Structure formats: structure tokens, C-alpha cells
Amino acid sequence: DTGVSQDPRHKITKRGQNVTFRCDPISEHNRLYWYRQTLGQGPEFLTYFQNEAQLEKSRLLSDRFSAERPKGSFSTLEIQRTEQGDSAMYLCASSGLAADTQYFGPGTRLTVL
Amino acid sequence: SQQGEEDPQALSIQEGENATMNCSYKTSINNLQWYRQNSGRGLVHLILIRSNEREKHSGRLRVTLDTSKKSSSLLITASRAADTASYFCATDTGGSYIPTFGRGTSLIVHP
Numbered sequence A: 001d002t003g004v005s006q007d008p009r010h011k012i013t014k015r016g017q018n019v020t021f022r023c024d025p026i027s028e029h030n031r032l033y034w035y036r037q038t039l040g041q042g043p044e045f046l047t048y049f050q051n052e053a054q055l056e057k058s059r060l061l062s063d064r065f066s067a068e069r070p071k072g073s074f075s076t077l078e079i080q081r082t083e084q085g086d087s088a089m090y091l092c093a094s095s096g097l098a099a100d101t102q103y104f105g106p107g108t109r110l111t112v113l
Numbered sequence B: 001s002q003q004g005e006e007d008p009q010a011l012s013i014q015e016g017e018n019a020t021m022n023c024s025y026k027t028s029i030n031n032l033q034w035y036r037q038n039s040g041r042g043l044v045h046l047i048l049i050r051s052n053e054r055e056k057h058s059g060r061l062r063v064t065l066d067t068s069k070k071s072s073s074l075l076i077t078a079s080r081a082a083d084t085a086s087y088f089c090a091t092d093t094g095g096s097y098i099p100t101f102g103r104g105t106s107l108i109v110h111p
Helices: none
Strands: A006-009 A010-013 A017-026 A031-037 A044-050 A053-057 A063-070 A073-078 A088-095 A108-112 B004-007 B011-015 B019-025 B031-037 B043-050 B055-058 B061-066 B073-075 B085-092 B104-111
Touching: A006 A044, A006 A088, A006 B073, A010 B011, A010 B073, A017 A088, A017 A108, A031 A073, B004 B085, B011 B019, B011 B055, B019 B031, B031 B055, B031 B061, B031 B073, B043 B055, B043 B073, B073 B085
Parallel strands: A010 A108, B011 B104
Antiparallel strands: A006 A017, A017 A073, A031 A044, A031 A088, A044 A053, A063 A073, A088 A108, B004 B019, B019 B073, B031 B043, B031 B085, B055 B061, B061 B073, B085 B104
């Protein structure tokens, strides 16, 4: 068990560019979550997958955000036409069953200049 | 909107003292979890307590849950400088079991 990994750990981009983040969950976990966290706040839910199905999306997830989990294993989160307000830590978590503990990755820190 | 709110927002204590943090929430929950986050890093799970449980222990950690008051507390006994971190409670409700986090309590333990 290598835990949840995320790549890259840091991303600096210019406003208007597209960025993509990857999350590799714990291998036997069915559920995968994406959160966003800004300074001084707790993580805010963005979306989650059960296997390859995206089952819920937050109102925070604007049309510029898209997430995929094509084979029910790793997931990607893409932000198109980034804005300065997108600067945040993007956290991925996974869990087995619905009521299980979530295990978080180290996060990807995005800075939009 | 955030379901859980931690109190206090910040706590500063000396090494060896106990630290107590509280979490209040608004609607009935399935589970409540406590997480720790060191500065700028990922969250580490501490304890999960289910709605039908009242108390759980893990090492120096003790969590209580009072569903009638919609509140939980996290007690860290004999604190250490390494306990310095932000502590978050997360509650999940309904059928999706998606945890919703509070803003956290920032704990500083002075050596």
C-alpha cells in the first residue's frame, strides 16, 4: 500500500492556460474524491467517483473544471482557462466503501499568475 | 456552506498540557471524522466515530460525540510540539457519505 499519490505537487501557470492534475488512489479503493483548499479554510468538496462513474459534483465545479476516472483507477482533474481565483491546494482522497475513512494525498498546489 | 465548525479557531498551549477542540454541526450525521494537517501538507486521518458511538480512543487521542447536542470534541492528552497542526472535523450526511469539513482549529504546542 503506497497511499494516495498526486502529481504534480506544485504547478505555476499563467492566467488563461489549461492545467491537468493526476491522482492515483490506493489500489483497492472504489471511491475517489477531489477537494479544493484555500488558505485558512477546510477542504471543499468538488466531485467524487465510484469506480469510473462520476456520481456527484459540487456547485463549486464550474464548466471550466472537468474530472475523469476512465478505468476506475487513477483520476485527472483539468481546469481550462485558469483564473487567479483557481489558486489553491487541490486534494485527492480515496476510500473503499462509502462509510469508510478517506485517505488523502499530499495535494497539488496551483498558483495562477 | 460548511456543516461543521471547530472551536476555538486557534489554541496555544505548553508541551505536556492537554488540548481540547470542539466541533459543532447542523444536521444529523452518519459519521464524524477528525483529521490533522501540518502546514501546507495533506490531511492525516485521526479517528472516525459513527453516529451510534459516543466515545473512541486512539493513543493520546479521545473523541466524544453527543448527537443530541450535535457536537464532538477531540482531546489530545500530554501534548507534544509535534502535535502542532491544524485539526479539522468532517461530517457526512445522507446516502452519499461525502465528508464536509469545517475551517479547522490551529493548535500550537510550545516546547
